[in-house]
Amino acid sequence: MVNLGVKLKDLSLKNPVMTASGxxxxxxxxxxxxxxxxxxxxxxxxxxxxxxxxxPYPRMAETPSGMLNAVGLQNKGxxxxxxxxxxxxxxYDTNILVNVSGSVIEDYVETAAMIxxxxxxxxxxxxxxxxxxxxxxxxFGTSCASAASxxxxxxxxxxxHLMVKLSPxxxxxxxxAKAVEAEGADSxxxxxxLLGMAINAETRKPLLSTVTGGLSGPAVKPVALRMVWQVxxxxxxxxxxxxxxxxxxxxxxxxLAGATAIQIGTxxxxxxxxxxxxxxxxxxxxxxxxxxDINDLIGALQIQ
Amino acid sequence: MKKLVxxxxxxQRKELxxxxxxxxxxxxxxxxxxxxxxxxxVLVKDSNTTFLRRPLSIxxxxxxxxxxxxxxxxxxxxxxxxxxxxxxxxxxxVYPLGNQYSIPNxxxxxxxxxxxxxxxxxxxAKHLKEAGNNVTTLLGVRSEKDAVELDAYKEYGNILxxxxxxxxxxxxxxxxxxxxxxxxxxxxxxCGPEPMMKAxxxxxxxxxxxxxxxxxxxxxxxFGACLCCVTETxxxxxxxxxxxxxxNINDLKW
Numbered sequence: 001m002v003n004l005g006v007k008l009k010d011l012s013l014k015n016p017v018m019t020a021s022g023x024x025x026x027x028x029x030x031x032x033x034x035x036x037x038x039x040x041x042x043x044x045x046x047x048x049x050x051x052x053x054x055x056p057y058p059r060m061a062e063t064p065s066g067m068l069n070a071v072g073l074q075n076k077g078x079x080x081x082x083x084x085x086x087x088x089x090x091x092y093d094t095n096i097l098v099n100v101s102g103s104v105i106e107d108y109v110e111t112a113a114m115i116x117x118x119x120x121x122x123x124x125x126x127x128x129x130x131x132x133x134x135x136x137x138x139x140f141g142t143s144c145a146s147a148a149s150x151x152x153x154x155x156x157x158x159x160x161h162l163m164v165k166l167s168p169x170x171x172x173x174x175x176x177a178k179a180v181e182a183e184g185a186d187s188x189x190x191x192x193x194l195l196g197m198a199i200n201a202e203t204r205k206p207l208l209s210t211v212t213g214g215l216s217g218p219a220v221k222p223v224a225l226r227m228v229w230q231v232x233x234x235x236x237x238x239x240x241x242x243x244x245x246x247x248x249x250x251x252x253x254x255x256l257a258g259a260t261a262i263q264i265g266t267x268x269x270x271x272x273x274x275x276x277x278x279x280x281x282x283x284x285x286x287x288x289x290x291x292x293d294i295n296d297l298i299g300a301l302q303i304q
Numbered sequence: 305m306k307k308l309v310x311x312x313x314x315x316q317r318k319e320l321x322x323x324x325x326x327x328x329x330x331x332x333x334x335x336x337x338x339x340x341x342x343x344x345x346v347l348v349k350d351s352n353t354t355f356l357r358r359p360l361s362i363x364x365x366x367x368x369x370x371x372x373x374x375x376x377x378x379x380x381x382x383x384x385x386x387x388x389x390x391x392x393x394x395x396x397x398v399y400p401l402g403n404q405y406s407i408p409n410x411x412x413x414x415x416x417x418x419x420x421x422x423x424x425x426x427x428x429a430k431h432l433k434e435a436g437n438n439v440t441t442l443l444g445v446r447s448e449k450d451a452v453e454l455d456a457y458k459e460y461g462n463i464l465x466x467x468x469x470x471x472x473x474x475x476x477x478x479x480x481x482x483x484x485x486x487x488x489x490x491x492x493x494x495c496g497p498e499p500m501m502k503a504x505x506x507x508x509x510x511x512x513x514x515x516x517x518x519x520x521x522x523x524x525x526x527f528g529a530c531l532c533c534v535t536e537t538x539x540x541x542x543x544x545x546x547x548x549x550x551x552n553i554n555d556l557k558w
Contacts, residue, residue, distance in 0.1 A: 025529040032307040045531075053541050060524055060532035062356050067524060071531045074541060217355060269525040270347070270357060272309055272398065 002286040003293040004279070006040070006260050008187045008238045011123055011161040013040035013095060013261055016294060017251070017279050020242050020265030021046055021099035021125060021165075022071065026085050027092060033272035038279055040261060041095035043125050044085075047115075048100075049107035051077040055132060061198040061207035066217025066244070067266060068196050070210040072132045073101055078111045082118065090120040097163065101127040105153050113157040122160055126151065126185075129167030129192035131214045138192075141167035144179040151183040163240065166190040166231075168220075173227045174234035181235045189240035189263065190231060191224045216266045218244040225257050232258025232299055246274070248281020258299040305336065305400065307527055314393040315371060320452040324420065325387055326363060327374045329395050335372070338365045339404035340428035341518055341550040344372065345526035346386070347396040354382035356524050357398065359545070361423035361495070364430075372399075377420035401526045402549045405516055410436045411490035416478050416504045418444040421496025424518055426453070428493060429460035440464065440487070444478035444500060447471050479503040489513055495520075505553040515553045519544045 004015035018041040019027075026044045027036050036042060054074025061068045076084075081098065089096060098115050102108040108126065115124055128141035128150055140146045151164055164180045166173055168191035177188050193214025198207040224243025231239055241259030245251050246267045254262045267274045282294065291297060312329035319325045345357040363375035378384050389395065405428050413432050417425045422443055432439045439461030445451050448471040457463040465473030466481050474481050478500065484507060494504040495518040508515030521544040523533035528546035535544050536557045542548065 022531075023529060029525075029527055029529045033309060054531065054534070057534050057536070057541075058522060058532075059534065060522055060530065062354075062522075064353065065355055067356060069524075069530070069532060074531050074534070266524075269530055270355070272525070272527070 002283055002291065003295070004282060006295060006298075008123075008163070008240065008260055009161060011095065011186075015040045015279050015282065016255065016259075016261040017275055017282070018095075018097075018240065018261055018263045019043055019268065019275060020263040021127065022069075023265040023268045026089055027096070028089065030268070030272055034276045037093035038276050039094050041097055042092070043097040043099050043263065044089075045075055046073045046099045046101045046127055046130065047075050047078050047081050047111060048073055048102055049078055049111045051075070051080070056209040058207065058209055059213075061213070063196070063198055063215065063217075064219060066215055066219035068198055068208060068213035068215050069193070070132045070208045070213035072210070073130060078114050082114055086118055086121070090118070095123065096121055097123045097125050099125045099127050099165070100154075101130055101133070103133065105150050108150055109153050109157055112154045116158050116160065123163055123186075124158060124160070125163040125165050125189055126154055127165050127192070129165050129169075131167070131169065131193055131195045131212070132210065138167050138169060141176060141192075142170050144175050147176050148179045148183050151180045151185055155184040161186045163187045163189050165192055167192050168223060168227055168243075169195045174230050177231045177235050181237050185237060187238045187240060187260075188231060188235065189242060191220070191227055191243045194220050194223065216244065218246055220244050221250065225253060228254055228259050229257040229301065245278070248278045248285055251278050251282060252285055252297065255294070255297045256299070256301045258301070260298050307398065307401065308336070309396065309398045312372070312395045312397050314389045314391055314395055315369075316391055317387070317389055321449050324375065324377050324450075324452065327376060327386065327389060327395075328371050329374065329397070330369065330371045335365065335367060335370055336400060338362060338372070338400045340407070340431045341405040341424050342400045342402045343424075343526070343549060344374065344397045344399040345401060346374075348382040348385050351381045351385045353380070354385065357526065358382050358386070359401070359523055359526055361518070362400070362427060363423045364427050375420060375423035398526055402545060403547065405493055405518070405550050406491075407431050407435045408437060408491050412438045412488065413440070413491045413493065414489040415439065415441040416444070416492065416494040416496070416500070417441070418478060418496030418500040421494075421500075421518070421520070424495055425493070426456055429457060433460040437491075440483065440489075442466070442478050442481055442483065444496070477503070479507055492516075494518070502558055505558055508553065516550050517553060517556070518549045519551065520549070
């Protein structure tokens with residue numbers, strides 16, 4: 001028996017496989033396809049203080065080896081989550097994390113404080129990196145000062161595991177990672193989507209209603225791997241790696257680059273069973289390489 | 305209804321004309337109940353420019369043969385690759401997805417299809433006839449060569465055609481067909497290009513006839529996770545894949 005269990009500080013995962021926010025609904029959407037208890041954790045749809053309708057259609061464009069989205073954090077607000085959704089999903093035998101987003105610091109703080117009261121939610125993922133909302137979102141994650149200020153404010157009210165999701169749309173992601181670590185983040189997840197756009201040459205129009213959107217899928221994987229490796233060499237808190245993971249081999253690459261856990265995002269749309277397959281694939285890899293404990297692979301990249 | 309992800313075996317590919325074909329795929333396990341208006345999301349192999357699955361309307365279901373028929377138009381590389389599938393090939397399918405058309409009883413029903421939007425209407429016509437309805441299917445196509453599968457529709461009722469070039473049936477668009485003024489319908493169902501569906505919706509609204517449309521918004525997952533395929537409704541944005549693809553026109557902001 002190999003050990004797949006990992007720890008993000010005090011948060012224990014039965015394996016490193018989590019799902020990326022915005023690609024997995026509230027988990028319920030996948031109950032027909034997989035057994036959620038086989039996953040290390042699920043990160044549910046981005047939740048804000050108030051109801052958001054999101055951006056107008058069209059919100060998605062297929063691109064080479066990836067896709068652009070501009071959903072814009074459509075959700076019914078944190079009160080609806082606590083009253084309607086949480087009671088339906090709290091029994092899941094896996095870690096349920098809520099992705100918390102906002103336009104102003106007060107929204108983040110109030111939302112995090114409400115989630116803090118939910119017994120079966122052991123952690124939040126603070127989204128300071130959404131490229132698809134006009135104000136807030138990514139604006140918080142692209143400067144050290146604003147990233148630090150929102151993490152500091154949330155840290156005061158949120159007592160459980162605080163994961164902070166970082167934006168790749170910055171000059172030096174290690175500076176942001178260090179800034180949120182200094183304010184008490186327990187872990188960082190990276191990367192959120194890369195800002196991109198797509199144009200229809202025939203109609204001379206953008207493919208997204210918002211013109212720009214967030215790029216995900218295998219197209220972003222090399223960028224994500226590079227950033228995970230850079231952050232791994234810059235901070236002491238655990239890293240959750242994501243960006244274009246389609247299979248167990250991709251997941252292993254992120255772990256070797258320094259990720260303690262990984263998230264699977266866009267791949268869920270193409271194969272709703274991919275998460276379970278990655279868990280099995282990690283075990284196969286370990287047996288094949290005679291590795292007893294997955295923790296021995298974290299950051300085990302051999303340079304020279 | 306439980307959603308499944310399964311490999312199907314390609315039984316045959318019928319070329320209807322230079323653009324359209326029908327793919328008959330056989331399930332390896334007994335098919336679940338599938339309703340008219342529902343769709344599948346298929347995985348395309350060996351296409352560098354096709355990353356996501358391709359959502360396709362269910363054209364017909366044959367429970368005796370355990371097959372689903374898909375009516376496909378070759379548009380991009382993904383649908384062209386589907387058009388190269390041969391007997392015995394495998395096709396991975398997520399299904400059955402979406403809601404369904406309403407099935408009234410003993411009513412005079414009109415089905416209006418245009419382009420590859422005709423896809424769900426054949427299976428709908430079958431269900432409508434079985435529920436004792438009178439079925440008239442009106443297809444709008446460019447030219448005579450695009451007026452395909454007419455005999456299949458005839459099994460379930462009347463079939464009428466408009467062609468843009470006047471080479472077959474009445475000349476013009478389906479909403480210009482004389483039957484719309486001659487006959488009184490109780491229900492209208494439509495699928496096709498949005499301008500055509502909006503014209504059908506306007507006709508139905510003017511005559512005060514209930515009308516359901518099937519939307520073809522682009523989507524990533526097909527089962528309510530990505531929130532990309534939304535349409536604006538009177539109750540806010542709704543996913544076309546889970547709360548549609550069939551909507552009553554009164555619920556849309558058209």
